[in-house]
Amino acid sequence: MKILFNQPKRENDAFAQEINLAIEQVIESGIYILGSNVTAFEQEFAQYCQTRHCCAVGNGTDALEIALRALGVGPGDEVITVANAGGYSTTACNLVGS
DSSP: OOOOSOOHHHHHHTTHHHHHHHHHHHHHHTOOSSHHHHHHHHHHHHHHTTSSOOOOOSSHHHHHHHHHHHTTOOTTOOOOOOTTSTTHHHHHHHHHTO
Protein backbone atom coordinates (compact mmCIF):
# COMPACT_ATOMS: atom_id res chain seq x y z
CA MET A 1 0.00 0.00 0.00
CA LYS A 2 1.38 3.38 -1.01
CA ILE A 3 0.53 6.25 1.33
CA LEU A 4 1.35 9.76 0.15
CA PHE A 5 2.02 12.22 2.92
CA ASN A 6 2.17 15.19 0.61
CA GLN A 7 2.58 15.98 -3.05
CA PRO A 8 5.10 18.81 -3.37
CA LYS A 9 4.76 19.11 -7.15
CA ARG A 10 1.00 19.46 -7.04
CA GLU A 11 1.20 21.83 -4.09
CA ASN A 12 3.89 23.92 -5.82
CA ASP A 13 2.08 24.07 -9.17
CA ALA A 14 -0.62 26.32 -7.72
CA PHE A 15 1.99 28.94 -6.81
CA ALA A 16 4.84 28.16 -9.25
CA GLN A 17 4.40 31.23 -11.42
CA GLU A 18 4.28 33.60 -8.43
CA ILE A 19 7.24 31.88 -6.73
CA ASN A 20 9.37 31.87 -9.88
CA LEU A 21 8.65 35.55 -10.52
CA ALA A 22 9.64 36.45 -6.94
CA ILE A 23 12.87 34.43 -7.21
CA GLU A 24 13.68 36.08 -10.53
CA GLN A 25 13.11 39.56 -9.06
CA VAL A 26 15.40 38.85 -6.11
CA ILE A 27 18.15 37.48 -8.36
CA GLU A 28 17.91 40.44 -10.71
CA SER A 29 17.99 42.92 -7.80
CA GLY A 30 21.20 41.43 -6.39
CA ILE A 31 19.86 42.04 -2.87
CA TYR A 32 19.82 38.65 -1.16
CA ILE A 33 19.98 39.73 2.49
CA LEU A 34 17.59 42.18 4.11
CA GLY A 35 16.18 44.69 1.61
CA SER A 36 12.65 45.64 0.68
CA ASN A 37 11.47 42.08 0.01
CA VAL A 38 12.37 40.96 3.52
CA THR A 39 10.77 44.06 5.03
CA ALA A 40 7.59 43.42 3.05
CA PHE A 41 7.57 39.76 4.15
CA GLU A 42 8.02 40.71 7.80
CA GLN A 43 5.16 43.20 7.64
CA GLU A 44 2.81 40.83 5.81
CA PHE A 45 3.64 37.88 8.06
CA ALA A 46 3.18 39.96 11.21
CA GLN A 47 -0.22 41.01 9.92
CA TYR A 48 -1.08 37.39 9.08
CA CYS A 49 -0.09 36.33 12.62
CA GLN A 50 -2.05 39.25 14.06
CA THR A 51 0.99 40.65 15.84
CA ARG A 52 2.90 43.90 15.62
CA HIS A 53 6.35 42.48 14.87
CA CYS A 54 8.05 39.82 12.79
CA CYS A 55 11.78 39.20 12.45
CA ALA A 56 12.87 37.07 9.51
CA VAL A 57 15.97 34.99 10.24
CA GLY A 58 18.34 32.89 8.18
CA ASN A 59 17.46 29.50 9.68
CA GLY A 60 15.79 27.66 12.53
CA THR A 61 18.87 27.70 14.75
CA ASP A 62 18.91 31.50 14.61
CA ALA A 63 15.20 31.54 15.47
CA LEU A 64 15.77 29.27 18.48
CA GLU A 65 18.70 31.38 19.69
CA ILE A 66 16.63 34.57 19.47
CA ALA A 67 13.74 32.90 21.29
CA LEU A 68 16.04 31.71 24.08
CA ARG A 69 17.58 35.16 24.45
CA ALA A 70 14.12 36.76 24.47
CA LEU A 71 13.17 34.44 27.33
CA GLY A 72 16.28 35.44 29.25
CA VAL A 73 17.95 32.04 28.99
CA GLY A 74 21.69 32.32 29.55
CA PRO A 75 24.78 30.86 31.21
CA GLY A 76 23.98 28.29 33.87
CA ASP A 77 20.36 27.83 32.82
CA GLU A 78 19.13 24.32 32.11
CA VAL A 79 17.24 23.76 28.87
CA ILE A 80 15.69 20.37 28.17
CA THR A 81 15.30 19.38 24.53
CA VAL A 82 14.40 16.23 22.64
CA ALA A 83 16.97 13.75 21.36
CA ASN A 84 15.70 13.67 17.78
CA ALA A 85 15.75 17.43 17.14
CA GLY A 86 18.80 17.23 14.88
CA GLY A 87 21.10 19.00 17.30
CA TYR A 88 19.86 22.48 16.35
CA SER A 89 18.30 23.16 19.72
CA THR A 90 21.55 22.09 21.39
CA THR A 91 23.49 24.46 19.14
CA ALA A 92 21.16 27.34 20.02
CA CYS A 93 21.56 26.53 23.73
CA ASN A 94 25.35 26.55 23.37
CA LEU A 95 25.18 29.93 21.63
CA VAL A 96 23.40 31.49 24.61
CA GLY A 97 25.62 29.69 27.11
CA SER A 98 22.99 27.46 28.66
